[in-house]
Amino acid sequence: MWTRGLGCHDVVVMKRTPSPAAPVAGQTSGRTSAPTSGPASDRTSGPAETPRSAYRSTDERWLGGVASGLAQHLGLPVMWVRMGMLVLVAFGGFGAVLYAGLWLFMPAQRHTPSIPPGLDAAARQGKRGGRRERRFADYGPLVAVGAIAVGVLLLITLVSGQTLAYGPLLLAGAGVAVLWWQADEAQRERWSDPSRRMGPVRAVVGGGGWRAYLRIGVGLMLLVAAITLFSLRSGSLTVALDVGLAAAFGIVGLGLMVGPWLLRLSSDLSEEREARVRSEERADVAAHLHDSVLQTLALIQRSAGDPGTVSRLARAQERDLRSWLFDARGEGATTLAAALRAVAAEAEDAHGVPVEVVCVGAAPVTDEDRPLVLATREAIINAAKHSGAATVDVYAEATASGVEIFVRDRGAGFDPARVAEDRQGVRSSIIGRMERHGGSASVRSAPGEGTEVRLSLPSSTHRSREPSS
Amino acid sequence: MSLRTVVIVDDHAMFRTGVRAELGTTVEVLAEAADVDQAVAAVIKHQPEVVLLDVHLPGGGGAEVMRRCALSQRSATSGTPTRFLALSVSDAAEDVIGTIRAGARGYVTKTITGPELVAAIERVASGDAVFSPRLAGFVLDAFAGTIEVAAVDEDLDRLTEREREVMRLIARGYSYKEVGSTLFISIKTVETHMSSVLRKLQLSSRHELTRWANDRRLL
DSSP: OGGGTTOOOOOHHHHHTTOOOOOOGGOOOHHTTTTSSOHHHHHHHHHHOOOOOOOOOSSSOOOSSSSHHHHHHOOOHHHHHHHHHHHHHHHHHHHHHHHHHHHHHSBBOOOOOOHHHHHHHHHHHTSSSSSOOOTTTTTHHHHHHHHHHHHHHHHHHHOOOOTTTTHHHHHHHHHHHHOOOHHHHHHHHHHSSSOOOOOOOHHHHHTTHHHHHHHHHHHHHHHHHHHHHHHHHHTTTTHHHHHHHHHHHHHHHHHHHHHHHHHHHHHHHHHHHHHHHHHHHHHHHHHHHHHHHHHHHHHHTTTTTTTHHHHHHHHHHHHHHHHHHHSSOOTOBBHHHHHHHHHHHHHHHHHHHEEEEEEEEBBOOOGGGGHHHHHHHHHHHIIIIIIOOOOOEEEEEEEETTTEEEEEOOOOOGGGGGOOOTHHHIIIIIIIIIHHOEEEEEEOOOTTSSSEEEEEEEOTTTTOOOOOO | OOOOOEEEEOHHHHHHHHHHHHHSSSSSEEEEEHHHHHHHEEEEHHHHHHEEEEESSSTTTTHHHHHHHHHHHHHHSSSSEEEEEEEOOOHHHHEEEEEETTSSSEEEETTHHHHHHHHHHHHHHHTOOOOOOHHHHHHHTTTTTTTTTTTTOOOGSOOHHHHHHHHHHHHTOOOHHHHHHHHHOOOHHHHHHHHHHHHHHHHHOOOHHHHHHHOOOOT
16 A cells, blocks of 8 residues: 555545454444544454344335345345245245344444435435435335245145135234334334333334324234134134134234234344444534634634735635535545545645646556656646636546546646756656656646646556446 | 626534635625525525535535426426535545536536636536546546456446546646646637536446445445
């Protein structure tokens, strides 16, 4: 990782510190664990190891999210898992039992925002659209798979001749499913309930009003219907057996109603602990941000008479906040874009000229790119120092065939033919450096028209580039 | 020529005041609005030529304003259409492309200077697109790799070689005039290319673009 070689660049080094995740932070991203944590102790203890565990996926669910959660865990296509489950259902209902069991024991996945915090917050406050609700578009495959399942069931009943033996089983199953569904809804309510105060009734019912009660009612009715149907069918059995069965069903029913709540209470407790850690961490981040903004404001007040310093301070602070709020990918200093941004930030701070960096295509930064980045740095600093332009534009384009970078200013410009031989800047640290490393550089400039430096470096064969991200 | 009429939509009062002061007498500010409902009402009432629209706005964001205004304008069909210029602190790709796809004619960040903003308003009001270097970069990214697979795609789903060149120059920080003189074409032609790119960005249903947008939860 050549960025270490740039040790003199504070920005690059600073950006690296968040990467060893603080032990408390666990699986949260590096950016939130950030610079408030003490560096030395964290590094020695290493990143916290969390065992990989499967979660029910609440975003992609058809029923309970078991299949999609399992698919994510095993790295299989979801459809395979779903088909597998259905095939297992056809074999004596084993799939249903398995599904129910997994539903029971797999904790639901918490919603973790994958978008930058600034956008996430704006979305939560309804300040931007694009908050995706549950998708309703995918019911085509559901219908198809359902039809196949019904077909398989019918086939089995036809072959085995036990036409109605599944009746009570299906009824009871439906009842159980509705009850479980209800319990899950209650759980979800609990997550989004900010007051966090809950009675046992609410734990089961949720905040769903009549609908929740209706669902519980329907579930109970289905259960009762299943029990009566069963006892009617088994009329030949003794009354004692019927009563015993009814009692057993009653107990099972009760257990099903309260069970989910009891079971999840324990897993929720640990999740709540995790959430508390996370919110404390968030408070730390907010404190850090506010602190840095306060510092900047104080500095701005002190140097109110010096517009250059004020705008430089404001620009640096803006860059800082922007990268916290909107810089999504958490790319660290390992991409070309991040390396160029670090170089640009350094030039901005040193010379007080805003440097706009636009990158197209994603490329990891390798040792071979080092001269390219250093030459870019030289070009930016030249432009900021000598051109007198208000801004400097940097455009980098990474393609399969190589990287091309343009550094452009609209300042004074110069006549390239008349530059003295001893001027180190352009000749050796830009053109010479690029040519030594198999690239090329050209300078286009004329007095009064600004300057554009073009750097290009063809990619070597072993370098693998991803398409745009 | 009469002054361009403008409505400023932003939920920060301080920013609205600042923009108003900066625009001064170069445009006519008809109204200000602080959320989606106010904005829609103001646009329908005043029928401005240009709306300076904040991207993050209580009530569903700038995209929601454009959607609702488009609905009401379709039924009204009178006078010149209102055009939207997005103005935001966020320059995240999701916001920029999302706003353009929702119907904005341009996107500039709030750090833009007064004269540049006036020029952008003028450009948008006369029906052209306003592309910052960053937006041009996002566009190139969104349409990346389309040149190689030419011919099979529909016209809408890729940029022409010329449009790509124009986008690259804009991303390099060239002004329209400089783009024109570099490519030996007129400013009018540059503007035509820009409008055409904007249209493609808004209408394209290209697989990659959709997936690109989908990954960022724009759709």
